[in-house]
Amino acid sequence: MGFGRPLARHRRRVAAIAFLAVIGWAMLVQANGWLATRSIIATVPQGENILRLAVSGLRGELARHERLPDLMSRAPVLTAALRPDPGRADIAAANLYLRHVARLMGLSDAYIMTPDGRTVAASNFDQSLSFVGEVFDYRPYFADALAGGQGRFFALGTTSGKRGYYFGAAVRDRGRVLGVLALKVDVDAIEDSWRAAEYEMIVTDSEGIVFLASRRDWQFRSLAPLTDAARARIAATRRYDDAPLDMLPLQPAGEVGDNPLLRLERPGARREFVTVAEAMPEAGWTVQVLLDTAPARRQALMASVAGMLILWAGPAGLMAWAQRRARLRERLSIQAEAQAQLEGRVAARTAELAEVNARLEAEVEERRATEAELRRTQRHLVQSAKLAALGQMSAALSHELSQPLGAVRNFAANAVTYLDRDRVPDARQNVTRILSLTDRMTEIGRTLRNFARKPNAALSDVDLHDVLRDALEVIAWRIGKRPVTLDVDLPPGPLLVRAGPVRFQQVIVNLLSNALDALEGQEDAVIRLRAEAGPERVVLTVSDNGPGIPEGLDDRIFDPFFSTKGVGAGLGLGLSISFNIVKDFGGELRLLRQPEGAAFQIDLPRAEVSS
Structure with a gap:
């Protein structure tokens, strides 16, 4: 309940901030639109200045060559070349004269034509694309000059493929028109001076076709769709040769003041221009400057954002101060409530601690009595452990002596029979x-003095063939009582390992005895002994085809007193004693899993054979 009012006030503040943000955004959009219009209009004078300079440059370039055709047409060398049946010297003189004037005045081309439009001499007479012999009677400048007027025409050269402005003048002899002189002025230098990043410039003819532009990909393209009549007029004069005259990708986008806006759509880019135009009626042209509006719009956006920041700085400061005061009041209220809760918790905790202290005193008394009982129990456990150790020792001795004793009894019975x-x-x-087995039992008694292990016993080089022979002799009395096939596979020659001979024999006897117990009652019983010798280790494997070791007993099979045999069939010490004996030799006794029966592997270090 205490946090309900602050939460409601917080929601009201959030709603007020959202409302003010919407109003501010609307004001920013309105202000930005108005400022963008003002900024674009402010750039128009700049475009007008650029436009005046461009128009002046074009007019100056045209005026520079305007009187040149009339002056050159009076030259006797041209008159001589246009008379009927001129001599070769007259034509050569006219060619050289035209080339000299063209180079001197910076003309693109200069040539003279007969009344039927055939070129008889030209400044490029010695070039591969010479005009000599070409017919240009379809050009308007030729027709106008032949009629006695001034020929003026801008076109794309059909032979040279270069743009130019053509001047035409009649060549007379005593008042009679002999032909037409044509001069072609190159405008590429003027166009190159228009390259700029902040504006584009185009010059269109009377049909609305761009023939001069600051962008080369805008040349010979129209601002509006061309009618069939317009295309027919253009084709008749071959003004732009075979150019397709496609439309420019400029779309109307409204007006700013009295100036139209054009939008250029290109893949991956979009630009907007404000247009400033001026007509050149003397040439039939219209010059237009297209100013990019992006800088003006960026400037307007920055001004709008700055104005909004200034406008909202005061209210934002007041709101921040008010919010800080509200948070301070909320913090003080929360602190007071928390302090009251803390005092209540301290009182409750004090009462709980008093109760806990009383219980601890009772537990201390109970623990003291328990510790006394524990000491008595420990004394009983120590005594029990001593008895268990004696029992384990006795069991171990009984297990290890049972095998030799059985062999002694068998040999003694055979000896009596032999004497009879x-x-x-x-x-x-x-x-x-029997004497040898008696010595072995004496050695077993010594080795089992410390639970069948004596880590400090001396090791020697033992031949695996001798140990296996003695072990089979000890266990022979059990093997002879049942049909068991013994399959022994040892490498030839001495196979020396580091071990104790009696204890190693004891390990093999234990493994063979376990195999015989597992094969009890089985008709096709087989026990296999395989030895493999490596550079540093010797591995002996004892396996049988009995029922094997059940799954899940791998970790317990070598524990003392653990046995898979029935009650009274064994003490469960053979594998435990064998495991510790092999470990004392520096080797390892491990269980191998196989599809049939059980297999144990003895891995011992190999002794070096002296040469």
């Missing part, structure tokens, strides 16, 4: 084996 049959050598051999 008076086979003393065989009996003596069995007794020798």
